[in-house]
Amino acid sequence: MIDLHIHTTASDGTLSPIELVKYAKQKNLSVIAITDHDSISALEEAILEGKKKNITVIPGIEFSTEYNYKEVHILGYFIDYTNEELIKTINSLKNERINRTYKIIEKLNINNINISMEDIEKEAKGDVISRMHISNVLLKKNYVSTKAEAFEKYLGIGKSAYIKRKLTPLKAIEIIKNSGGLAVLAHPKLIHLENEKEFISLLAQNKLDGIESYYPGFSSSDxxxxxxxxxxxxxxxxxxxxxxxxxxxxxxxNMLKLPQKIYLNLLNRLNV
Ligand SMILES: [Zn+2]
Ligand SMILES: [Zn+2]
Incomplete structure:
Protein backbone atom coordinates (compact mmCIF):
# COMPACT_ATOMS: atom_id res chain seq x y z
CA MET A 1 0.00 0.00 0.00
CA ILE A 2 1.05 3.56 -0.63
CA ASP A 3 0.55 7.05 0.82
CA LEU A 4 1.53 10.01 -1.35
CA HIS A 5 0.89 13.03 0.86
CA ILE A 6 2.91 13.28 4.07
CA HIS A 7 4.41 16.10 6.14
CA THR A 8 7.38 15.95 8.54
CA THR A 9 8.99 18.40 10.96
CA ALA A 10 10.62 20.01 7.88
CA SER A 11 7.27 21.79 7.52
CA ASP A 12 4.35 21.48 9.92
CA GLY A 13 4.31 17.78 10.75
CA THR A 14 5.25 16.43 14.17
CA LEU A 15 7.43 13.45 13.17
CA SER A 16 11.03 13.79 12.03
CA PRO A 17 11.91 12.25 8.64
CA ILE A 18 13.35 9.14 10.36
CA GLU A 19 10.42 8.75 12.78
CA LEU A 20 8.07 9.14 9.84
CA VAL A 21 9.67 6.32 7.82
CA LYS A 22 9.62 4.06 10.90
CA TYR A 23 5.93 4.81 11.37
CA ALA A 24 5.27 4.10 7.69
CA LYS A 25 6.88 0.68 8.17
CA GLN A 26 4.59 0.03 11.14
CA LYS A 27 1.63 1.00 8.97
CA ASN A 28 2.63 -1.53 6.27
CA LEU A 29 3.37 1.04 3.58
CA SER A 30 5.75 0.10 0.76
CA VAL A 31 5.78 3.46 -1.05
CA ILE A 32 5.46 6.92 0.51
CA ALA A 33 5.95 10.45 -0.77
CA ILE A 34 7.24 13.14 1.58
CA THR A 35 5.54 16.39 0.57
CA ASP A 36 6.52 19.14 2.97
CA HIS A 37 5.23 22.67 2.37
CA ASP A 38 7.75 24.58 0.25
CA SER A 39 10.58 22.44 1.66
CA ILE A 40 12.88 19.65 0.53
CA SER A 41 14.96 19.47 3.69
CA ALA A 42 13.49 16.15 4.91
CA LEU A 43 14.03 14.28 1.65
CA GLU A 44 17.61 13.06 1.85
CA GLU A 45 17.25 11.70 5.38
CA ALA A 46 13.90 10.05 4.63
CA ILE A 47 15.16 8.41 1.43
CA LEU A 48 18.18 7.01 3.29
CA GLU A 49 16.02 5.66 6.11
CA GLY A 50 13.62 4.24 3.50
CA LYS A 51 16.47 2.23 1.98
CA LYS A 52 17.21 0.71 5.41
CA LYS A 53 13.56 -0.13 6.00
CA ASN A 54 12.85 -1.26 2.44
CA ILE A 55 10.34 1.52 1.78
CA THR A 56 10.40 3.54 -1.43
CA VAL A 57 10.44 7.24 -0.54
CA ILE A 58 9.40 9.47 -3.45
CA PRO A 59 11.03 12.90 -3.21
CA GLY A 60 8.13 15.33 -3.14
CA ILE A 61 7.00 18.83 -2.20
CA GLU A 62 3.73 20.71 -1.69
CA PHE A 63 3.73 24.27 -3.01
CA SER A 64 1.25 26.77 -1.59
CA THR A 65 -0.04 29.02 -4.34
CA GLU A 66 -2.85 31.48 -4.87
CA TYR A 67 -5.30 31.79 -7.72
CA ASN A 68 -8.24 34.23 -7.83
CA TYR A 69 -8.30 34.60 -4.04
CA LYS A 70 -8.27 30.83 -3.55
CA GLU A 71 -5.53 28.85 -1.90
CA VAL A 72 -4.30 26.15 -4.29
CA HIS A 73 -1.76 23.49 -3.30
CA ILE A 74 0.35 21.80 -5.97
CA LEU A 75 2.17 18.56 -5.19
CA GLY A 76 5.43 17.65 -6.91
CA TYR A 77 6.61 14.03 -7.15
CA PHE A 78 9.97 12.61 -8.25
CA ILE A 79 11.53 16.05 -8.17
CA ASP A 80 15.28 16.42 -8.53
CA TYR A 81 15.89 18.19 -5.25
CA THR A 82 19.38 19.26 -6.36
CA ASN A 83 17.87 21.29 -9.22
CA GLU A 84 19.10 24.87 -8.99
CA GLU A 85 15.89 26.62 -10.03
CA LEU A 86 13.95 24.53 -7.51
CA ILE A 87 16.36 25.37 -4.69
CA LYS A 88 16.30 29.05 -5.64
CA THR A 89 12.51 29.09 -5.60
CA ILE A 90 12.39 27.31 -2.24
CA ASN A 91 14.85 29.79 -0.73
CA SER A 92 12.88 32.77 -1.96
CA LEU A 93 9.64 31.18 -0.69
CA LYS A 94 11.28 30.74 2.69
CA ASN A 95 12.12 34.45 2.78
CA GLU A 96 8.62 35.28 1.58
CA ARG A 97 7.13 33.15 4.38
CA ILE A 98 9.21 35.03 6.97
CA ASN A 99 8.15 38.41 5.54
CA ARG A 100 4.52 37.27 5.43
CA THR A 101 4.75 36.11 9.04
CA TYR A 102 6.00 39.54 10.16
CA LYS A 103 3.09 41.16 8.28
CA ILE A 104 0.61 38.70 9.81
CA ILE A 105 1.98 39.46 13.29
CA GLU A 106 1.58 43.19 12.59
CA LYS A 107 -2.05 42.67 11.56
CA LEU A 108 -2.75 40.46 14.60
CA ASN A 109 -1.17 43.09 16.87
CA ILE A 110 -3.54 45.67 15.37
CA ASN A 111 -6.35 43.29 16.40
CA ASN A 112 -5.03 43.54 19.99
CA ILE A 113 -3.47 40.10 19.83
CA ASN A 114 -0.19 39.90 21.67
CA ILE A 115 1.97 37.60 19.53
CA SER A 116 5.63 37.80 18.50
CA MET A 117 8.00 36.13 16.07
CA GLU A 118 9.69 34.37 19.00
CA ASP A 119 6.36 32.74 19.98
CA ILE A 120 5.97 31.37 16.46
CA GLU A 121 9.59 30.23 16.08
CA LYS A 122 9.24 28.22 19.30
CA GLU A 123 6.27 26.47 17.73
CA ALA A 124 8.00 25.72 14.39
CA LYS A 125 10.56 22.96 14.78
CA GLY A 126 11.65 22.85 11.14
CA ASP A 127 12.78 25.62 8.85
CA VAL A 128 9.37 26.43 7.40
CA ILE A 129 7.02 28.65 9.37
CA SER A 130 3.37 28.11 8.52
CA ARG A 131 0.03 29.49 9.57
CA MET A 132 -0.51 26.20 11.40
CA HIS A 133 2.23 27.30 13.83
CA ILE A 134 0.60 30.72 14.22
CA SER A 135 -2.77 29.08 14.91
CA ASN A 136 -1.12 26.91 17.60
CA VAL A 137 0.18 30.02 19.34
CA LEU A 138 -3.24 31.71 19.14
CA LEU A 139 -4.78 28.60 20.69
CA LYS A 140 -2.18 28.35 23.46
CA LYS A 141 -2.65 32.02 24.31
CA ASN A 142 -6.43 31.51 24.43
CA TYR A 143 -7.22 34.00 21.66
CA VAL A 144 -9.22 31.26 19.92
CA SER A 145 -10.76 28.05 21.19
CA THR A 146 -9.88 25.91 18.14
CA LYS A 147 -7.28 26.09 15.39
CA ALA A 148 -10.10 26.24 12.83
CA GLU A 149 -11.36 29.39 14.55
CA ALA A 150 -7.90 30.96 14.09
CA PHE A 151 -8.27 30.49 10.32
CA GLU A 152 -11.92 31.55 10.21
CA LYS A 153 -11.27 34.74 12.16
CA TYR A 154 -7.75 35.80 11.22
CA LEU A 155 -5.51 33.61 9.09
CA GLY A 156 -7.76 32.31 6.28
CA ILE A 157 -7.80 33.85 2.82
CA GLY A 158 -9.48 37.29 2.89
CA LYS A 159 -9.58 37.38 6.72
CA SER A 160 -8.20 40.24 8.84
CA ALA A 161 -4.63 38.90 9.13
CA TYR A 162 -4.28 37.27 5.71
CA ILE A 163 -1.32 38.21 3.52
CA LYS A 164 -1.36 37.35 -0.17
CA ARG A 165 1.00 34.75 -1.69
CA LYS A 166 3.01 35.45 -4.83
CA LEU A 167 3.40 31.96 -6.34
CA THR A 168 0.72 30.93 -8.85
CA PRO A 169 -0.36 27.33 -9.57
CA LEU A 170 0.98 27.51 -13.14
CA LYS A 171 4.39 28.73 -11.95
CA ALA A 172 4.52 25.92 -9.36
CA ILE A 173 3.76 23.35 -12.07
CA GLU A 174 6.49 24.84 -14.25
CA ILE A 175 9.10 24.63 -11.45
CA ILE A 176 8.16 21.01 -10.69
CA LYS A 177 8.29 20.03 -14.38
CA ASN A 178 11.64 21.80 -14.85
CA SER A 179 13.09 19.76 -12.00
CA GLY A 180 12.03 16.54 -13.70
CA GLY A 181 8.98 15.88 -11.54
CA LEU A 182 5.26 15.26 -11.92
CA ALA A 183 2.78 17.94 -10.83
CA VAL A 184 -0.47 17.02 -9.10
CA LEU A 185 -3.33 19.23 -7.93
CA ALA A 186 -3.70 18.62 -4.17
CA HIS A 187 -7.06 18.09 -2.43
CA PRO A 188 -9.11 20.03 -5.05
CA LYS A 189 -12.31 19.92 -2.98
CA LEU A 190 -10.68 22.03 -0.27
CA ILE A 191 -10.16 24.88 -2.77
CA HIS A 192 -13.94 25.41 -3.00
CA LEU A 193 -13.83 26.31 -6.68
CA GLU A 194 -16.94 27.62 -8.40
CA ASN A 195 -15.77 26.41 -11.80
CA GLU A 196 -13.73 23.38 -10.96
CA LYS A 197 -13.82 21.93 -14.47
CA GLU A 198 -12.43 25.05 -16.18
CA PHE A 199 -9.70 25.36 -13.57
CA ILE A 200 -8.61 21.74 -13.97
CA SER A 201 -8.73 22.14 -17.75
CA LEU A 202 -6.46 25.20 -17.49
CA LEU A 203 -3.95 23.32 -15.34
CA ALA A 204 -4.10 20.28 -17.64
CA GLN A 205 -3.27 22.50 -20.62
CA ASN A 206 -0.27 23.69 -18.63
CA LYS A 207 1.24 20.25 -18.04
CA LEU A 208 -0.51 19.08 -14.88
CA ASP A 209 -0.03 15.32 -14.45
CA GLY A 210 -2.62 14.32 -11.90
CA ILE A 211 -5.36 15.12 -9.41
CA GLU A 212 -5.32 14.04 -5.78
CA SER A 213 -8.62 12.20 -6.02
CA TYR A 214 -8.39 10.13 -2.83
CA TYR A 215 -8.16 12.24 0.31
CA PRO A 216 -9.52 12.01 3.86
CA GLY A 217 -13.08 13.29 3.95
CA PHE A 218 -13.74 13.02 0.20
CA SER A 219 -17.08 11.28 -0.44
CA SER A 220 -17.36 8.55 -3.06
CA SER A 221 -19.07 11.04 -5.38
CA ASP A 222 -16.12 13.43 -4.94
CA ASN A 254 -2.24 4.68 5.28
CA MET A 255 -5.83 5.41 6.33
CA LEU A 256 -6.90 5.30 2.66
CA LYS A 257 -5.26 1.92 1.88
CA LEU A 258 -4.27 2.98 -1.62
CA PRO A 259 -2.91 0.34 -4.03
CA GLN A 260 0.58 0.14 -5.55
CA LYS A 261 -1.06 0.63 -8.97
CA ILE A 262 -1.22 4.41 -8.46
CA TYR A 263 2.54 4.50 -7.94
CA LEU A 264 3.09 2.43 -11.08
CA ASN A 265 0.83 4.80 -13.06
CA LEU A 266 2.98 7.72 -11.94
CA LEU A 267 6.18 5.89 -12.86
CA ASN A 268 4.77 5.20 -16.34
CA ARG A 269 3.86 8.84 -16.78
CA LEU A 270 7.35 9.84 -15.68
CA ASN A 271 8.96 7.58 -18.24
CA VAL A 272 6.82 8.61 -21.22
ZN1 LIG B 1 -0.35 18.69 2.74
ZN1 LIG C 1 -2.38 21.08 1.18
Missing amino acids: VDRYINFCNIYNLIPTGGSDFHGHNRLTSDL
Whole structure:
Protein backbone atom coordinates (compact mmCIF):
# COMPACT_ATOMS: atom_id res chain seq x y z
CA MET A 1 0.00 0.00 0.00
CA ILE A 2 1.05 3.56 -0.63
CA ASP A 3 0.55 7.05 0.82
CA LEU A 4 1.53 10.01 -1.35
CA HIS A 5 0.89 13.03 0.86
CA ILE A 6 2.91 13.28 4.07
CA HIS A 7 4.41 16.10 6.14
CA THR A 8 7.38 15.95 8.54
CA THR A 9 8.99 18.40 10.96
CA ALA A 10 10.62 20.01 7.88
CA SER A 11 7.27 21.79 7.52
CA ASP A 12 4.35 21.48 9.92
CA GLY A 13 4.31 17.78 10.75
CA THR A 14 5.25 16.43 14.17
CA LEU A 15 7.43 13.45 13.17
CA SER A 16 11.03 13.79 12.03
CA PRO A 17 11.91 12.25 8.64
CA ILE A 18 13.35 9.14 10.36
CA GLU A 19 10.42 8.75 12.78
CA LEU A 20 8.07 9.14 9.84
CA VAL A 21 9.67 6.32 7.82
CA LYS A 22 9.62 4.06 10.90
CA TYR A 23 5.93 4.81 11.37
CA ALA A 24 5.27 4.10 7.69
CA LYS A 25 6.88 0.68 8.17
CA GLN A 26 4.59 0.03 11.14
CA LYS A 27 1.63 1.00 8.97
CA ASN A 28 2.63 -1.53 6.27
CA LEU A 29 3.37 1.04 3.58
CA SER A 30 5.75 0.10 0.76
CA VAL A 31 5.78 3.46 -1.05
CA ILE A 32 5.46 6.92 0.51
CA ALA A 33 5.95 10.45 -0.77
CA ILE A 34 7.24 13.14 1.58
CA THR A 35 5.54 16.39 0.57
CA ASP A 36 6.52 19.14 2.97
CA HIS A 37 5.23 22.67 2.37
CA ASP A 38 7.75 24.58 0.25
CA SER A 39 10.58 22.44 1.66
CA ILE A 40 12.88 19.65 0.53
CA SER A 41 14.96 19.47 3.69
CA ALA A 42 13.49 16.15 4.91
CA LEU A 43 14.03 14.28 1.65
CA GLU A 44 17.61 13.06 1.85
CA GLU A 45 17.25 11.70 5.38
CA ALA A 46 13.90 10.05 4.63
CA ILE A 47 15.16 8.41 1.43
CA LEU A 48 18.18 7.01 3.29
CA GLU A 49 16.02 5.66 6.11
CA GLY A 50 13.62 4.24 3.50
CA LYS A 51 16.47 2.23 1.98
CA LYS A 52 17.21 0.71 5.41
CA LYS A 53 13.56 -0.13 6.00
CA ASN A 54 12.85 -1.26 2.44
CA ILE A 55 10.34 1.52 1.78
CA THR A 56 10.40 3.54 -1.43
CA VAL A 57 10.44 7.24 -0.54
CA ILE A 58 9.40 9.47 -3.45
CA PRO A 59 11.03 12.90 -3.21
CA GLY A 60 8.13 15.33 -3.14
CA ILE A 61 7.00 18.83 -2.20
CA GLU A 62 3.73 20.71 -1.69
CA PHE A 63 3.73 24.27 -3.01
CA SER A 64 1.25 26.77 -1.59
CA THR A 65 -0.04 29.02 -4.34
CA GLU A 66 -2.85 31.48 -4.87
CA TYR A 67 -5.30 31.79 -7.72
CA ASN A 68 -8.24 34.23 -7.83
CA TYR A 69 -8.30 34.60 -4.04
CA LYS A 70 -8.27 30.83 -3.55
CA GLU A 71 -5.53 28.85 -1.90
CA VAL A 72 -4.30 26.15 -4.29
CA HIS A 73 -1.76 23.49 -3.30
CA ILE A 74 0.35 21.80 -5.97
CA LEU A 75 2.17 18.56 -5.19
CA GLY A 76 5.43 17.65 -6.91
CA TYR A 77 6.61 14.03 -7.15
CA PHE A 78 9.97 12.61 -8.25
CA ILE A 79 11.53 16.05 -8.17
CA ASP A 80 15.28 16.42 -8.53
CA TYR A 81 15.89 18.19 -5.25
CA THR A 82 19.38 19.26 -6.36
CA ASN A 83 17.87 21.29 -9.22
CA GLU A 84 19.10 24.87 -8.99
CA GLU A 85 15.89 26.62 -10.03
CA LEU A 86 13.95 24.53 -7.51
CA ILE A 87 16.36 25.37 -4.69
CA LYS A 88 16.30 29.05 -5.64
CA THR A 89 12.51 29.09 -5.60
CA ILE A 90 12.39 27.31 -2.24
CA ASN A 91 14.85 29.79 -0.73
CA SER A 92 12.88 32.77 -1.96
CA LEU A 93 9.64 31.18 -0.69
CA LYS A 94 11.28 30.74 2.69
CA ASN A 95 12.12 34.45 2.78
CA GLU A 96 8.62 35.28 1.58
CA ARG A 97 7.13 33.15 4.38
CA ILE A 98 9.21 35.03 6.97
CA ASN A 99 8.15 38.41 5.54
CA ARG A 100 4.52 37.27 5.43
CA THR A 101 4.75 36.11 9.04
CA TYR A 102 6.00 39.54 10.16
CA LYS A 103 3.09 41.16 8.28
CA ILE A 104 0.61 38.70 9.81
CA ILE A 105 1.98 39.46 13.29
CA GLU A 106 1.58 43.19 12.59
CA LYS A 107 -2.05 42.67 11.56
CA LEU A 108 -2.75 40.46 14.60
CA ASN A 109 -1.17 43.09 16.87
CA ILE A 110 -3.54 45.67 15.37
CA ASN A 111 -6.35 43.29 16.40
CA ASN A 112 -5.03 43.54 19.99
CA ILE A 113 -3.47 40.10 19.83
CA ASN A 114 -0.19 39.90 21.67
CA ILE A 115 1.97 37.60 19.53
CA SER A 116 5.63 37.80 18.50
CA MET A 117 8.00 36.13 16.07
CA GLU A 118 9.69 34.37 19.00
CA ASP A 119 6.36 32.74 19.98
CA ILE A 120 5.97 31.37 16.46
CA GLU A 121 9.59 30.23 16.08
CA LYS A 122 9.24 28.22 19.30
CA GLU A 123 6.27 26.47 17.73
CA ALA A 124 8.00 25.72 14.39
CA LYS A 125 10.56 22.96 14.78
CA GLY A 126 11.65 22.85 11.14
CA ASP A 127 12.78 25.62 8.85
CA VAL A 128 9.37 26.43 7.40
CA ILE A 129 7.02 28.65 9.37
CA SER A 130 3.37 28.11 8.52
CA ARG A 131 0.03 29.49 9.57
CA MET A 132 -0.51 26.20 11.40
CA HIS A 133 2.23 27.30 13.83
CA ILE A 134 0.60 30.72 14.22
CA SER A 135 -2.77 29.08 14.91
CA ASN A 136 -1.12 26.91 17.60
CA VAL A 137 0.18 30.02 19.34
CA LEU A 138 -3.24 31.71 19.14
CA LEU A 139 -4.78 28.60 20.69
CA LYS A 140 -2.18 28.35 23.46
CA LYS A 141 -2.65 32.02 24.31
CA ASN A 142 -6.43 31.51 24.43
CA TYR A 143 -7.22 34.00 21.66
CA VAL A 144 -9.22 31.26 19.92
CA SER A 145 -10.76 28.05 21.19
CA THR A 146 -9.88 25.91 18.14
CA LYS A 147 -7.28 26.09 15.39
CA ALA A 148 -10.10 26.24 12.83
CA GLU A 149 -11.36 29.39 14.55
CA ALA A 150 -7.90 30.96 14.09
CA PHE A 151 -8.27 30.49 10.32
CA GLU A 152 -11.92 31.55 10.21
CA LYS A 153 -11.27 34.74 12.16
CA TYR A 154 -7.75 35.80 11.22
CA LEU A 155 -5.51 33.61 9.09
CA GLY A 156 -7.76 32.31 6.28
CA ILE A 157 -7.80 33.85 2.82
CA GLY A 158 -9.48 37.29 2.89
CA LYS A 159 -9.58 37.38 6.72
CA SER A 160 -8.20 40.24 8.84
CA ALA A 161 -4.63 38.90 9.13
CA TYR A 162 -4.28 37.27 5.71
CA ILE A 163 -1.32 38.21 3.52
CA LYS A 164 -1.36 37.35 -0.17
CA ARG A 165 1.00 34.75 -1.69
CA LYS A 166 3.01 35.45 -4.83
CA LEU A 167 3.40 31.96 -6.34
CA THR A 168 0.72 30.93 -8.85
CA PRO A 169 -0.36 27.33 -9.57
CA LEU A 170 0.98 27.51 -13.14
CA LYS A 171 4.39 28.73 -11.95
CA ALA A 172 4.52 25.92 -9.36
CA ILE A 173 3.76 23.35 -12.07
CA GLU A 174 6.49 24.84 -14.25
CA ILE A 175 9.10 24.63 -11.45
CA ILE A 176 8.16 21.01 -10.69
CA LYS A 177 8.29 20.03 -14.38
CA ASN A 178 11.64 21.80 -14.85
CA SER A 179 13.09 19.76 -12.00
CA GLY A 180 12.03 16.54 -13.70
CA GLY A 181 8.98 15.88 -11.54
CA LEU A 182 5.26 15.26 -11.92
CA ALA A 183 2.78 17.94 -10.83
CA VAL A 184 -0.47 17.02 -9.10
CA LEU A 185 -3.33 19.23 -7.93
CA ALA A 186 -3.70 18.62 -4.17
CA HIS A 187 -7.06 18.09 -2.43
CA PRO A 188 -9.11 20.03 -5.05
CA LYS A 189 -12.31 19.92 -2.98
CA LEU A 190 -10.68 22.03 -0.27
CA ILE A 191 -10.16 24.88 -2.77
CA HIS A 192 -13.94 25.41 -3.00
CA LEU A 193 -13.83 26.31 -6.68
CA GLU A 194 -16.94 27.62 -8.40
CA ASN A 195 -15.77 26.41 -11.80
CA GLU A 196 -13.73 23.38 -10.96
CA LYS A 197 -13.82 21.93 -14.47
CA GLU A 198 -12.43 25.05 -16.18
CA PHE A 199 -9.70 25.36 -13.57
CA ILE A 200 -8.61 21.74 -13.97
CA SER A 201 -8.73 22.14 -17.75
CA LEU A 202 -6.46 25.20 -17.49
CA LEU A 203 -3.95 23.32 -15.34
CA ALA A 204 -4.10 20.28 -17.64
CA GLN A 205 -3.27 22.50 -20.62
CA ASN A 206 -0.27 23.69 -18.63
CA LYS A 207 1.24 20.25 -18.04
CA LEU A 208 -0.51 19.08 -14.88
CA ASP A 209 -0.03 15.32 -14.45
CA GLY A 210 -2.62 14.32 -11.90
CA ILE A 211 -5.36 15.12 -9.41
CA GLU A 212 -5.32 14.04 -5.78
CA SER A 213 -8.62 12.20 -6.02
CA TYR A 214 -8.39 10.13 -2.83
CA TYR A 215 -8.16 12.24 0.31
CA PRO A 216 -9.52 12.01 3.86
CA GLY A 217 -13.08 13.29 3.95
CA PHE A 218 -13.74 13.02 0.20
CA SER A 219 -17.08 11.28 -0.44
CA SER A 220 -17.36 8.55 -3.06
CA SER A 221 -19.07 11.04 -5.38
CA ASP A 222 -16.12 13.43 -4.94
CA VAL A 223 -13.74 10.61 -5.84
CA ASP A 224 -15.84 9.72 -8.89
CA ARG A 225 -15.92 13.35 -10.02
CA TYR A 226 -12.13 13.70 -9.84
CA ILE A 227 -11.52 10.38 -11.56
CA ASN A 228 -13.87 11.54 -14.29
CA PHE A 229 -11.82 14.75 -14.71
CA CYS A 230 -8.70 12.59 -14.90
CA ASN A 231 -10.27 10.57 -17.70
CA ILE A 232 -11.31 13.70 -19.60
CA TYR A 233 -7.94 15.45 -19.36
CA ASN A 234 -5.61 12.43 -19.39
CA LEU A 235 -4.45 12.88 -15.79
CA ILE A 236 -3.54 10.35 -13.12
CA PRO A 237 -5.73 10.02 -10.03
CA THR A 238 -3.48 9.99 -6.94
CA GLY A 239 -4.11 10.09 -3.23
CA GLY A 240 -2.70 10.52 0.23
CA SER A 241 -3.58 11.05 3.87
CA ASP A 242 -1.98 14.53 4.24
CA PHE A 243 -0.56 13.14 7.46
CA HIS A 244 0.81 15.81 9.82
CA GLY A 245 1.49 13.64 12.85
CA HIS A 246 -0.34 14.61 15.99
CA ASN A 247 -1.19 18.07 14.72
CA ARG A 248 -4.27 16.82 12.93
CA LEU A 249 -6.20 13.94 14.36
CA THR A 250 -8.42 13.67 11.29
CA SER A 251 -5.78 11.82 9.28
CA ASP A 252 -3.46 8.90 9.85
CA LEU A 253 -0.83 7.29 7.70
CA ASN A 254 -2.24 4.68 5.28
CA MET A 255 -5.83 5.41 6.33
CA LEU A 256 -6.90 5.30 2.66
CA LYS A 257 -5.26 1.92 1.88
CA LEU A 258 -4.27 2.98 -1.62
CA PRO A 259 -2.91 0.34 -4.03
CA GLN A 260 0.58 0.14 -5.55
CA LYS A 261 -1.06 0.63 -8.97
CA ILE A 262 -1.22 4.41 -8.46
CA TYR A 263 2.54 4.50 -7.94
CA LEU A 264 3.09 2.43 -11.08
CA ASN A 265 0.83 4.80 -13.06
CA LEU A 266 2.98 7.72 -11.94
CA LEU A 267 6.18 5.89 -12.86
CA ASN A 268 4.77 5.20 -16.34
CA ARG A 269 3.86 8.84 -16.78
CA LEU A 270 7.35 9.84 -15.68
CA ASN A 271 8.96 7.58 -18.24
CA VAL A 272 6.82 8.61 -21.22
ZN1 LIG B 1 -2.38 21.08 1.18
ZN1 LIG C 1 -0.35 18.69 2.74
